[in-house]
Amino acid sequence: MTDRTLNYLGLALVGIVGAAFLVLTPRFAELDVVLELTIYMIMAILALSLALIWGYGGILCFGQAAFFGLGAYTYAIAMFNIGESTMPLLLAIALPAVFAALLGYFMFYGRISDVYLGVITLTVTLILFNSVNSTAGPEFRIGAARLGGFNGIPGIPPLNIPGNKAWVVDLEGMFYLATGALLATYFGLRWLLASRFGRIIVGIRENERRAELLGYDPRAYKLATFTIGGALAGFAGCLFANWGAFVSPTIFGLAQSAQIIIWVIVGGRGTLVGPIVGCIGIQWLTTALGANQPSGSDWWTKLLANAPFILGIILIAFVLLVPKGLVPTLGDWGQALLRARTRRPATGLKPKQAEEG
Amino acid sequence: MDLVILLAIQVLYAIASLALISVGLAIIFGMMRVINLAHGEFLMLGGYAAIVATSRGVNIWISMLVVAPVVVGIIGVIVERTIIRFLYGRMIDTMLATWGLSLFLVGLTTAIFGNTTVGISAPLGSFQIGAYRTSGYTLFVIGVAAVVLFGILVVLRGTRLGLIARGTMQNANMAAALGVNPPRVYAVTFGIGAALSGLAGAVLAPVSGVFPTIGVAYVAKSFITVIGGGAAILSGTVSASTLFGTINQLATFATTPVFGEVALLAAAIVLIRLLPQGITGRFFRRGL
Numbered sequence: 001m002t003d004r005t006l007n008y009l010g011l012a013l014v015g016i017v018g019a020a021f022l023v024l025t026p027r028f029a030e031l032d033v034v035l036e037l038t039i040y041m042i043m044a045i046l047a048l049s050l051a052l053i054w055g056y057g058g059i060l061c062f063g064q065a066a067f068f069g070l071g072a073y074t075y076a077i078a079m080f081n082i083g084e085s086t087m088p089l090l091l092a093i094a095l096p097a098v099f100a101a102l103l104g105y106f107m108f109y110g111r112i113s114d115v116y117l118g119v120i121t122l123t124v125t126l127i128l129f130n131s132v133n134s135t136a137g138p139e140f141r142i143g144a145a146r147l148g149g150f151n152g153i154p155g156i157p158p159l160n161i162p163g164n165k166a167w168v169v170d171l172e173g174m175f176y177l178a179t180g181a182l183l184a185t186y187f188g189l190r191w192l193l194a195s196r197f198g199r200i201i202v203g204i205r206e207n208e209r210r211a212e213l214l215g216y217d218p219r220a221y222k223l224a225t226f227t228i229g230g231a232l233a234g235f236a237g238c239l240f241a242n243w244g245a246f247v248s249p250t251i252f253g254l255a256q257s258a259q260i261i262i263w264v265i266v267g268g269r270g271t272l273v274g275p276i277v278g279c280i281g282i283q284w285l286t287t288a289l290g291a292n293q294p295s296g297s298d299w300w301t302k303l304l305a306n307a308p309f310i311l312g313i314i315l316i317a318f319v320l321l322v323p324k325g326l327v328p329t330l331g332d333w334g335q336a337l338l339r340a341r342t343r344r345p346a347t348g349l350k351p352k353q354a355e356e357g
Numbered sequence: 358m359d360l361v362i363l364l365a366i367q368v369l370y371a372i373a374s375l376a377l378i379s380v381g382l383a384i385i386f387g388m389m390r391v392i393n394l395a396h397g398e399f400l401m402l403g404g405y406a407a408i409v410a411t412s413r414g415v416n417i418w419i420s421m422l423v424v425a426p427v428v429v430g431i432i433g434v435i436v437e438r439t440i441i442r443f444l445y446g447r448m449i450d451t452m453l454a455t456w457g458l459s460l461f462l463v464g465l466t467t468a469i470f471g472n473t474t475v476g477i478s479a480p481l482g483s484f485q486i487g488a489y490r491t492s493g494y495t496l497f498v499i500g501v502a503a504v505v506l507f508g509i510l511v512v513l514r515g516t517r518l519g520l521i522a523r524g525t526m527q528n529a530n531m532a533a534a535l536g537v538n539p540p541r542v543y544a545v546t547f548g549i550g551a552a553l554s555g556l557a558g559a560v561l562a563p564v565s566g567v568f569p570t571i572g573v574a575y576v577a578k579s580f581i582t583v584i585g586g587g588a589a590i591l592s593g594t595v596s597a598s599t600l601f602g603t604i605n606q607l608a609t610f611a612t613t614p615v616f617g618e619v620a621l622l623a624a625a626i627v628l629i630r631l632l633p634q635g636i637t638g639r640f641f642r643r644g645l
Contacts, residue, residue: 062456106626106629106630109630110629110630110631110633111633112629112633113633114448114449115392115448115449116584116629116633118392118452119392119584120584120626120629122394122576122577122580123577123581123622123625124622126573126576126577127618127619127622129573130574130615130618131615131618134615253573254570254573255460258456258460261453261456302467302468303465303468306464307464308460308461308463308467309460309461309463309464309465309468310464311457311460311464312457312458312461312462312463312464313457313461314457315453315456315457315460316440316454316457316458317457319444319450319453319454319457320443320444320454323450
């Protein structure tokens with residue numbers, strides 16, 4: 001089989017599995033399971049936003065939570081002020097995108113290296129957390145929306161069908177919306193990465209100097225990638241605010257930022273399926289740990305139910321032992337197996353991992 | 358006039374505390390090119406070490422100035438031997454691994470000490486400046502920062518240890534050829550950086566209290582300081598903490614502490630845009 005047919009087969013597989021999941025789940029699962037799955041889908045969109053800018057663009061962004069949180073807060077604030085969800089939804093995508101573009105302009109046109117970039121994005125997230133966290137007083141309001149500080153904003157109105165305020169999206173509708181959005185995001189990114197633009201950003205990731213010598217301006221391409229990632233994260237934030245009808249500053253927190261990075265690391269950089277798998281796996285694990293709060297007060301039982309502790313171990317273990325992530329590593333094993341079976345003569349050329357997934 | 362003196366002390370304190378929380382990170386970054394994202398947790402552990410020791414009856418000065426740095430220094434060496442040494446030269450992986458370490462430590466301390474703030478009351482009372490009162494502990498923190506910075510200068514410039522450290526920092530292979538053992542220098546350097554972080558965490562514990570996630574509050578400020586300062590350890594830390602501390606304190610004085618922090622960040626982003634290599638990348642290049 002050629003790589004091309006494999007590629008189409010993969011795409012078709014994702015499409016079929018996704019469509020089956022979309023149609024069948026609400027029919028057979030309990031409502032609480034559907035609710036749980038919805039949040040996995042939303043977080044997977046967030047994971048994809050980082051998969052694009054880090055996995056393909058090579059931009060290490062520790063602050064993806066900033067765009068996610070900004071999207072959620074923008075939607076909430078706009079919703080209280082406008083009351084019809086079309087504008088708030090668009091704002092929740094546009095505002096994080098503009099913020100990402102401004103921040104990205106400073107970083108990329110300042111020629112800041114990878115590591116500094118990570119630190120700056122992390123710092124921006126933390127400052128946002130501190131700022132929003134301290135807005136508990138009644139004087140902190142934007143129009144009709146009170147920011148609420150560490151208490152967060154409760155009772156956020158749900159999305160409605162554009163133009164019809166009465167027709168709001170219910171819990172099941174939210175599942176369809178989130179799953180559909182995830183599938184659309186996945187296929188959209190596949191298309192983007194297969195386009196000329198996608199080839200160039202991967203080229204820049206592989207060798208920035210060389211891409212520049214070929215006449216591409218890496219700064220502009222990185223800025224565009226970063227902005228698209230910010231917009232996507234903002235969109236996920238908007239869905240998140242819908243899902244719980246609640247946002248609080250923890251959305252900007254270190255734990256949230258760390259999680260997004262961990263999803264991508266665990267699943268595999270340079271793939272799109274990997275971060276989705278990593279996201280759903282880790283989310284499921286975190287929920288399971290949280291649900292099993294032990295009754296005893298032994299400190300070690302508390303430790304095993306402690307999400308940061310477990311996530312920390314997972315992150316260290318993956319960086320040290322499985323740096324490529326699950327999906328590429330499994331892919332390597334699969335290929336080795338295939339090669340052993342067919343005994344194809346080695347060509348000496350390894351297929352490029354980065355452009356699959 | 359009194360207000361001016363008070364404000365000057367506040368600005369000095371802001372500078373001193375920034376320098377204190379950043380210098381451990383600056384040593385590790387400046388010498389080893391390792392970005393330690395668990396830095397905030399090292400400070401937090403220093404705070405806990407001091408508080409636990411004090412509650413067990415150790416004199417408060419000894420637990421702050423001796424126990425905390427020793428405990429965190431040992432932890433630092435263990436971390437270097439078990440995690441960091443496999444990742445030299447892979448800067449991003451080091452960041453990720455130390456971030457994992459940071460989560461790990463937060464989880465561990467939450468399980469052991471609970472999620473509440475513990476504190477020790479600041480010794481040294483307060484004194485009068487005209488119509489205002491200010492805490493004597495403020496002056497103590499300024500003093501500690503001065504002693505630490507001066508101590509680093511003396512060690513790096515005047516001792517054999519400092520010579521070896523600077524040589525390894527400039528060219529590890531050449532140092533190895535001359536008979537120095539770079540892995541050991543790295544382990545010791547990391548330990549010293551961690552110990553200084555522990556000291557800073559302990560000294561600031563009476564001011565801010567200690568809780569498992571306090572590292573978050575420190576980590577952003579110290580990173581911005583180190584990166585704004587650039588690779589030179591001493592001149593970088595001093596110049597950046599002077600700049601950011603002044604901006605932070607003046608903005609705090611004019612508005613609220615939150616906007617003080619926002620002003621600090623905004624200043625840092627503009628600075629990095631103008632001087633991507635940090636202050637010492639362009640000025641004080643020959644400094645330490």
